[in-house]
Amino acid sequence: MITPGNPASGLDDVIVSVRGLKTYYPGPHKGFWPWSGRLTVKAVDDVSLDIRRGQTLGLVGESGCGKTTVGRSLLQLVRPTAGEVFFEGQDLRKLKDDELYALRKRMQIIFQDPYASLDPRATVGFTISEGLLIHKLTSPAELPDRVADLMTTVGLNPAFENRYPHEFSGGQRQRVGIARALATNPTFIVGDEPISALDVSIQAQIINLLRTLRDQLHLTMLFISHDLRAVRYLSDDVAVMYLGKIVEMAGTDELFASPLHPYTQALLGSTPKPSWSADPAEAVMLTGDVPSPINPPQGCYFSTRCPRVMARCREAQPALVEAQPGHKVACFLLSDAVNLV
Amino acid sequence: MLRYLVRRILSMIPLLIVVTAFTFVVGQYGAGDLAAYLAGTRGDSTKGFDVELYQKFRQELGMDDPIYARYANWLWNAAHGDLGRSYVMMGDPPVAYLIKNAVPQSLQLCLAALVLVTIIGVPLGVVAAVFSNGFLDRVLVSGSSILSSIPSFVLAPVAIIVVVVRLQLLPSVGVGWHGLFAKETILPAFCLAMVGLLNVVRTTRVSILEVLSQEYVRAARARGLSERLVIARHVIRNAMLPVITVIGMTGAGLLGATIFIEQIFNIQGFGMMVSKGLQRGDIMTVTGAVLVSTVIVMLFSLGVDLVYGLIDPRVRVTK
Amino acid sequence: MDTSTIVPADISPGGAPAGARRAKRSRSFWDDAWYKFRHNWAGMAGLTVFVLLCLAAIFAKQIAPYDYLEQDWTAILQPPSAAHIMGTDDLGRDIFSRVLMGGRTALMVAMAISLTGAIVGLLVGAFSAFAGGKVDALVVWVIDGVMTFPAIWLAAFVSVATAPALKNLAGSLYNATGWEFLRNEVMISYAVVVFAIGMINWTWPARLVRSQVLSLREREFIEATLALGARPRWIIMKHLVPNVLGSMIVLVTLSFGNAMLFESSLSYLGIGIRPPGASWGAMIFQGMSKVRTHPYLVLAPGITLAVVVLALQFMGDALNDALNPKSRNK
Numbered sequence: 001m002i003t004p005g006n007p008a009s010g011l012d013d014v015i016v017s018v019r020g021l022k023t024y025y026p027g028p029h030k031g032f033w034p035w036s037g038r039l040t041v042k043a044v045d046d047v048s049l050d051i052r053r054g055q056t057l058g059l060v061g062e063s064g065c066g067k068t069t070v071g072r073s074l075l076q077l078v079r080p081t082a083g084e085v086f087f088e089g090q091d092l093r094k095l096k097d098d099e100l101y102a103l104r105k106r107m108q109i110i111f112q113d114p115y116a117s118l119d120p121r122a123t124v125g126f127t128i129s130e131g132l133l134i135h136k137l138t139s140p141a142e143l144p145d146r147v148a149d150l151m152t153t154v155g156l157n158p159a160f161e162n163r164y165p166h167e168f169s170g171g172q173r174q175r176v177g178i179a180r181a182l183a184t185n186p187t188f189i190v191g192d193e194p195i196s197a198l199d200v201s202i203q204a205q206i207i208n209l210l211r212t213l214r215d216q217l218h219l220t221m222l223f224i225s226h227d228l229r230a231v232r233y234l235s236d237d238v239a240v241m242y243l244g245k246i247v248e249m250a251g252t253d254e255l256f257a258s259p260l261h262p263y264t265q266a267l268l269g270s271t272p273k274p275s276w277s278a279d280p281a282e283a284v285m286l287t288g289d290v291p292s293p294i295n296p297p298q299g300c301y302f303s304t305r306c307p308r309v310m311a312r313c314r315e316a317q318p319a320l321v322e323a324q325p326g327h328k329v330a331c332f333l334l335s336d337a338v339n340l341v
Numbered sequence: 342m343l344r345y346l347v348r349r350i351l352s353m354i355p356l357l358i359v360v361t362a363f364t365f366v367v368g369q370y371g372a373g374d375l376a377a378y379l380a381g382t383r384g385d386s387t388k389g390f391d392v393e394l395y396q397k398f399r400q401e402l403g404m405d406d407p408i409y410a411r412y413a414n415w416l417w418n419a420a421h422g423d424l425g426r427s428y429v430m431m432g433d434p435p436v437a438y439l440i441k442n443a444v445p446q447s448l449q450l451c452l453a454a455l456v457l458v459t460i461i462g463v464p465l466g467v468v469a470a471v472f473s474n475g476f477l478d479r480v481l482v483s484g485s486s487i488l489s490s491i492p493s494f495v496l497a498p499v500a501i502i503v504v505v506v507r508l509q510l511l512p513s514v515g516v517g518w519h520g521l522f523a524k525e526t527i528l529p530a531f532c533l534a535m536v537g538l539l540n541v542v543r544t545t546r547v548s549i550l551e552v553l554s555q556e557y558v559r560a561a562r563a564r565g566l567s568e569r570l571v572i573a574r575h576v577i578r579n580a581m582l583p584v585i586t587v588i589g590m591t592g593a594g595l596l597g598a599t600i601f602i603e604q605i606f607n608i609q610g611f612g613m614m615v616s617k618g619l620q621r622g623d624i625m626t627v628t629g630a631v632l633v634s635t636v637i638v639m640l641f642s643l644g645v646d647l648v649y650g651l652i653d654p655r656v657r658v659t660k
Numbered sequence: 661m662d663t664s665t666i667v668p669a670d671i672s673p674g675g676a677p678a679g680a681r682r683a684k685r686s687r688s689f690w691d692d693a694w695y696k697f698r699h700n701w702a703g704m705a706g707l708t709v710f711v712l713l714c715l716a717a718i719f720a721k722q723i724a725p726y727d728y729l730e731q732d733w734t735a736i737l738q739p740p741s742a743a744h745i746m747g748t749d750d751l752g753r754d755i756f757s758r759v760l761m762g763g764r765t766a767l768m769v770a771m772a773i774s775l776t777g778a779i780v781g782l783l784v785g786a787f788s789a790f791a792g793g794k795v796d797a798l799v800v801w802v803i804d805g806v807m808t809f810p811a812i813w814l815a816a817f818v819s820v821a822t823a824p825a826l827k828n829l830a831g832s833l834y835n836a837t838g839w840e841f842l843r844n845e846v847m848i849s850y851a852v853v854v855f856a857i858g859m860i861n862w863t864w865p866a867r868l869v870r871s872q873v874l875s876l877r878e879r880e881f882i883e884a885t886l887a888l889g890a891r892p893r894w895i896i897m898k899h900l901v902p903n904v905l906g907s908m909i910v911l912v913t914l915s916f917g918n919a920m921l922f923e924s925s926l927s928y929l930g931i932g933i934r935p936p937g938a939s940w941g942a943m944i945f946q947g948m949s950k951v952r953t954h955p956y957l958v959l960a961p962g963i964t965l966a967v968v969v970l971a972l973q974f975m976g977d978a979l980n981d982a983l984n985p986k987s988r989n990k
């Protein structure tokens with residue numbers, strides 16, 4: 001069977017820690033010529049967060065707000081522009097390439113799109129065993145057993161080892177993706193919307209599989225989603241992102257019970273079944289489009305859509321401060337309240 | 342629009358410079374010691390020759406200058422309409438004069454071929470698309486693929502044998518250029534047109550199929566318009582953009598094929614000039630021809646873009 | 661009744677009847693491609709012609725009834741007959757034997773060109789796509805530049821301009837080594853033709869590989885492999901190459917036919933293969949002056965050339981349908 005991670009060293013230590021993370025992408029050209037300069041897309045702009053061992057942090061936000069970029073930056077799949085990313089105490093940005101390649105077996109990712117994330121011309125057996133081959137973790141003789149093990153663990157028939165991805169359904173493909181991520185016994189896994197491309201009927205299966213595996217293997221997770229129910233079901237803490245910044249962060253129960261940021265309130269209000277909302281009429285509706293991360297608005301990024309916007313909001317950016325113990329918010333409505341107290 | 346045009350024209354200049362520099366440098370080195378050649382050794386450096394004459398030629402040709410200076414000099418003259426003289430055929434008029442006399446005929450020939458390939462290829466492509474994957478589709482696509490695969494220098498003699506010698510449908514050819522609307526132009530233009538036929542048929546077919554699968558076409562069908570009306574009114578107009586591009590690009594390919602067609606039909610055009618120049622190793626003529634043909638091809642693609650812009654106003658805004 | 665035999669080759673997986681689906685499941689990607697190719701008559705016909713040509717070229721000396729250089733002054737300009745099935749030329753040489761040898765020439769040249777083209781194109785295209793930014797822009801610009809120019813002119817120009825230089829090179833190599841073949845004019849003309857056509861030919865595979873790598877790089881499975889800790893080399897060998905191979909096979913097939921056509925074209929223009937080397941293009945050119953009275957002089961090599969080029973075209977199209985199912989038009 002799969003050997004569990006290392007639960008002995010206490011459950012409280014911070015395993016992933018991000019400080020002031022900024023990841024900018026080169027955007028479209030400013031001018032006509034291929035050599036004219038490019039605009040910057042500030043996909044992630046000053047994000048700090050901690051994930052403790054064995055815990056799951058849920059990351060929610062609208063499409064394009066930079067959730068995937070946070071995940072990719074954590075694993076150094078894109079090189080962040082600035083900031084620090086610590087994994088088990090090591091600053092990943094200071095590692096040499098070789099050290100980083102070796103370290104990647106300890107941190108893995110499950111992708112959103114089960115179609116694009118599997119090589120159409122590789123058998124699923126190869127895909128699952130690839131991490132083992134790359135890091136030479138298993139002897140050739142043991143490899144088939146190990147692959148069969150992994151396939152059983154994620155609920156696939158090991159007899160299908162030699163089949164190609166196009167012969168599988170979306171849910172099965174996602175199981176392959178999970179098996180691939182688990183193969184090298186990682187301690188930390190980023191789940192980048194692993195269920196959003198699946199049929200609703202299958203989403204529950206995959207979510208349950210993830211939860212079971214996480215508990216069995218003592219995995220630490222960053223769970224990215226815009227499905228609030230899934231986040232609530234899986235996460236210990238939740239961070240809400242808007243336009244590259246974290247606007248609110250708290251324990252799951254706390255956040256769902258008393259969201260403080262107008263954006264979070266709107267998000268919760270827009271969930272199909274707001275069972276947690278005491279009074280549906282209270283729900284705030286969002287209007288207007290998300291501003292572009294190339295050219296974000298002045299002041300608070302949410303000020304263009306905020307139903308409770310004040311004059312200050314258009315001038316200065318609110319900092320992420322602890323409004324209540326363990327509950328951080330970036331909003332003048334609340335930082336003022338804190339100041340008054 | 343004007344700014345776009347200016348930019349487009351400006352962006353052509355680097356390519357033009359690199360292409361001509363490449364041709365010039367390769368040509369000058371590849372041709373060997375021209376002065377020695379002219380001084381009587383015909384390129385064989387072991388033969389003795391008249392040293393004085395040799396020095397004189399070297400000086401005249403500017404061969405003691407560094408290559409970039411010679412190129413710059415050539416380019417400067419070229420910009421003033423002087424492309425130099427042939428080293429090989431000393432009696433020939435200046436290259437620019439030769440080109441000026443040859444180009445119009447070739448352009449007219451290409452134009453005739455383009456018109457032909459359009460009026461033959463586009464309807465065939467439309468029919469193939471309408472009957473897509475049916476028998477007629479296969480026949481049309483394979484047929485044009487056969488016609489386009491036959492090299493011009495095979496198709497042209499076959500056409501002469503069949504049409505002129507056997508059937509005697511057209512007057513005897515091989516006596517030069519008789520003007521765009523002469524009967525004698527039909528056969529060379531047709532043979533030239535076949536070079537691009539497959540491209541035009543294929544592109545038309547594919548873009549029509551693409552438009553046919555689009556939402557508004559389905560909506561038009563749902564409104565109860567007849568199939569013929571749908572195709573005539575919605576599909577053809579929307580499918581024409583890629584077709585125009587391909588016809589424009591075909592223009593360049595046709596210019597290339599004039600090298601065979603003009604020789605076979607004995608038309609004293611650009612292609613004939615180039616093929617003769619190549620056979621004689623006449624570097625100045627060829628370099629000049631490269632410059633002019635590159636300009637022609639670029640103007641062609643510019644023209645295509647402009648037509649594109651006229652038909653589809655969106656392009657003007659976004660580009 | 662066995663349903664699988666009447667199912668068309670391009671059936672969609674979802675709508676296939678049970679029999680076909682069962683057959684399909686056991687096939688791998690390559691098996692599946694072969695199945696589709698086998699059921700494409702044009703492709704199979706092309707393959708047959710191509711195989712025949714290869715055999716004829718390999719065994720040209722055995723098949724040919726005469727030596728391709730042997731002149732028979734008693735049998736000049738004979739029309740096709742039992743003794744000379746394609747007739748004889750103005751020096752009394754047997755045209756059939758010459759067509760066979762011309763096939764050998766065309767095949768050898770095309771093989772050299774399309775293989776080097778594929779390798780160079782692969783390297784340049786992959787490098788360009790990975791380097792990105794300015795390097796990529798420059799490579800694209802060069803490729804576009806080469807392509808704006810009428811290809812045959814460029815090949816002809818390079819061939820004329822580099823022939824003396826290559827000849828000199830071969831001469832000095834001969835002085836250094838004493839290898840006799842370096843003085844062989846025909847061999848040198850082969851090299852010139854390969855070089856000239858190769859100068860253009862690499863652009864097609866380079867452009868293809870570049871766009872493939874770029875689009876593959878967007879596909880998450882590359883990133884997934886990167887996340888596993890793979891080094892670039894692993895990603896290239898295990899993922900990029902296998903994925904690019906399908907399109908490459910198609911392209912090499914098409915460029916093979918193209919290279920044969922170009923060889924003939926250059927030889928036709930008198931700047932390709934030198935006599936006494938045999939080339940279809942040169943034969944057509946020589947026959948052209950007598951085409952009205954002795955059409956077989958042109959028709960024999962001409963039709964052979966056209967058939968072979970067409971065969972490769974059909975083969976390439978069929979391979980494209982089989983290996984790149986997405987590019988197929990519904």
Ligand SMILES: Nc1ncnc2c1ncn2[C@@H]1O[C@H](COP(=O)(O)OP(=O)(O)OP(=O)(O)O)[C@@H](O)[C@H]1O
Binds near residue numbers: 041068069
């Ligand atoms: N490679 C890239 N180059 C340039 N811009 C990018 C790139 N990847 C993402 N972006 C931009 O960065 C911003 C954040 O993208 P990201 O994929 O992180 O968002 P997301 O929250 O994961 O969205 P989704 O819910 O759609 O997955 C978007 O505006 C996106 O357009």
Ligand SMILES: [Mg+2]
Binds near residue numbers: 067068069112192193
């Ligand atoms: Mg995402």
